[in-house]
Amino acid sequence: SHKVKEVPRYTQESNLSSQFSFLAEVPACGYKVYYIKTDKSPREFRMDELDFDLDNYRIENQFYKIIVSKSGKIKLIDKETDEVYEDLCFIEDVGDWGDEYDYSGPKDNQMDIKYTSEDADILSLTQRINGPTQKTLELSLRLKLPSALTEDRYKRENVLVDNYFKIYLSIYDNIKRVDFRIEVQNNSRDHRLRVLFPSKLVASKIFVDGHFYVIPREISLPNGDNWVQKPLPTNHQKDFLALHEDNTSFSITNKGLPEYEAIMNEDGTITIAITLLRCVEWLSRDGFETRGGHAGPQLKTPGAQCIGNHIFELALLTVSNKNGWMDSLIHKKAKEFNNPLLPVFPTMAATPLRFMDKVLVNPTGIMSIYVGNNESNLKRYLPEELSFLELENDKVMLSILKKADNDGDLIIRVYNLSENVETTSLKLFNKLIIKNAQLVNFLEESPKNKIKANIDAIEENKLFLTLKPHVIATLKLEIECKVEK
Structure with a gap:
């Protein structure tokens, strides 16, 4: 290596x-x-404290008020709707009897103990950033967790070891989003670590970002009769997931955290669980609750215990008076969170x-x-x-902007997230002229099968495109620069 x-x-x-x-x-x-522009002394910023403020236990902007209790519980108030969300970013830790393929809890003859934020010691709660555009609180915790499973894998060890957490809560002026940065020092083995976000929404479906498509998934599991492996409540996500009830959306965006679970509570409301760590010892093993046999080679993988320091980033967005995730533009906001602006000093x-x-x-x-x-x-x-490039339709997303593999043409790939036919314009920098455009496949070749999209017109630096529902279209553009006279 x-x-x-x-x-x-x-x-x-x-x-x-x-x-x-x-x-x-x-x-x-x-x-x-x-x-x-630098100066000898900083300018004074005058701000309305009711709109954008911070103290040791509270953080506030135009959209949200966040209160952290002395016991470390995080409460959020949406100032536009007066809705209150409690116990956000709530830590949950359980034993993991599984392997790298699948999580498993205990069998009937095994025993687990769950640990949560309720068991944590609060080490500090301090102001981290108090600027004119960003406010950040830092919550430091220590959570004593079992060191591992016992050798006979009957239960988690009685020996507890210290695991350390830092949760950074950030809000920004004029942006309706709460950022969570979670730093974890993991010193335990054979366990699954998650954070929970109670949504207070009643829903039967969850909408989950996937590959070129947002997947509507039923929250209730199928019965799985005659299945080789019973259905599991955890599932895959890409950039975001969203719940919707009436005109309110509750969404979590993430950076590289692919596993979630939608937990239906007794009152019908949904809690979102995001997996941070699954710490296991084997690539594949058999004989645990959620799967009967092997799923791959029986190789020991001690590095999969994930001992050491880790950083996770999430964001919470609530939107009201919008009809679902698409009208709420959650798909665009998730892309913005995952692709922050890059500052460059020329x-x-x-x-x-x-x-x-x-x-x-x-x-x-x-x-x-x-x-x-x-x-x-x-x-x-x-x-x-x-x-350099602008798309006018929020339902048509950009996937690729690159130089062609075999020549100097430009490759642009877009996809239609909507279940309807959508039209959009693609506008290049005004010094460029589109000389020729064609639809190609993923290999940047002329497609053998018809692509359900159409180039409607080209006007200098603009191209007009129609896409049928959920269609992926790859464009190959021959461009040239305008010659200034």
């Missing part, structure tokens, strides 16, 4: 040593230049040459945070704000 060190794609060429944040409005598939250079792994905003002169008011006199070959 080889250790790989990640090297940043761009180098930071600046002597700024302070951390700062601001809200940026950046065009689709594009960029926007912001000039950072290299300061006085040369027309192109350097490897550098971003030169000007072919000559210096584009720098220190330019001051003279920047308007500099010659630029790119504007300060630019969108």
